[in-house]
Amino acid sequence: MPPVKTIVFYHSKTGSTKKYAEDIARQVAGEALPLKRGWVKKAEGAECLVFGGNVQAGNIQGLNEFLSEYERFEGIPIIVFSVGMALPSPEGRQDLISQNLLDMYHVRFYQVQGSFDLNKLDFFSKFMMKRTLKSIGERENASAAEKMIGDLVSKPLVIYDKEKIEKIVTVINGLSSGLYKA
Numbered sequence: 226m227p228p229v230k231t232i233v234f235y236h237s238k239t240g241s242t243k244k245y246a247e248d249i250a251r252q253v254a255g256e257a258l259p260l261k262r263g264w265v266k267k268a269e270g271a272e273c274l275v276f277g278g279n280v281q282a283g284n285i286q287g288l289n290e291f292l293s294e295y296e297r298f299e300g301i302p303i304i305v306f307s308v309g310m311a312l313p314s315p316e317g318r319q320d321l322i323s324q325n326l327l328d329m330y331h332v333r334f335y336q337v338q339g340s341f342d343l344n345k346l347d348f349f350s351k352f353m354m355k356r357t358l359k360s361i362g363e364r365e366n367a368s369a370a371e372k373m374i375g376d377l378v379s380k381p382l383v384i385y386d387k388e389k390i391e392k393i394v395t396v397i398n399g400l401s402s403g404l405y406k407a
Contacts, residue, residue, distance in 0.1 A: 231255030231397055232268055233275040236287025239346065241339030242277045242308040245390060249275060251399070252394045260287045265294050273302045273400055279339065280309030284325045294329055302400045303332045306393060308339035310382070313389070339391045342381035356385060379388070 229314070231253045235246035243257070250257035258267060260276070268274055278285040285307045305327065311317050313336040321327070327334050343351055344359070355378055361367070362375010399405040 230271065230401060231273040231275060232271045233257045233277065234260045234264055234268070234287075234291060235276070236260050236278040237308075238279045238281070238286065238350075239340070239342055240342075241384075242279045245308060245337060245339075245386075246275070246277045248390055249277075249393055249397070250273060252390075253397045255397075260291060264291075265297065266389070268294075268298065271298075271301065273304070273397055275303055275304045275306070275397070277306045277308060277337075280307050280311070280321065283320065284322065285325050288325055292330060299331075302397075302405075303330070304335070304396065305332045306335040306336050306337050306389075310339060310341050311336075313338055313386070335389055335393055337386045338384050340381065340383045340385075341377060342383075343378060344381070 226276065231250065233246040233250045233255055235242050235257060237243035237246070237257070243259070246257040249255070255273075255275075258264065262277075276291045278287040278291075280286070285305070288305065291305075307321055318334070318336045321336060322334060342356060346354060358375055358378045361371050362373075362378070364371060367375070396405060
């Protein structure tokens with residue numbers, strides 16, 4: 226079997242990033258794999274690498290591990306996407322680029338909004354997040370937006386950024402066909 230042209234590695238805490246990675250891989254006839262020990266060997270022979278990571282406190286989880294091997298894959302297209310609860314914006318994108326030092330690398334970067342389900346977090350994260358969300362939503366003069374944040378304790382937020390995923394897929398296909406340069 227010939228090597229997969231595009232490999233999408235991901236780090237996912239609650240499943241949003243994994244879903245996006247699998248959808249991208251499926252649409253470009255690639256392969257989606259969690260970023261685990263030995264990932265570099267699996268990336269050999271790829272013609273395009275994609276990495277997606279969830280955002281936690283402004284840091285794209287798994288990105289440092291992925292970019293630690295950047296020089297090994299120099300010359301092939303690399304796409305990075307982050308998945309977080311923040312609404313994608315030019316300012317938010319720039320903040321993620323700066324905080325994660327992405328401007329030091331030749332990568333294409335996309336900010337994607339993700340879902341949030343408190344029940345998918347580990348015990349400690351769930352406990353801390355539940356406490357924070359409740360306190361925001363129960364403030365004496367809580368705005369409608371703050372009350373919605375408080376509602377996340379009992380209602381998962383399901384978001385799928387189809388437009389952004391289609392853009393990433395279009396870029397990967399454009400790279401494969403030679404429409405775009407690496």
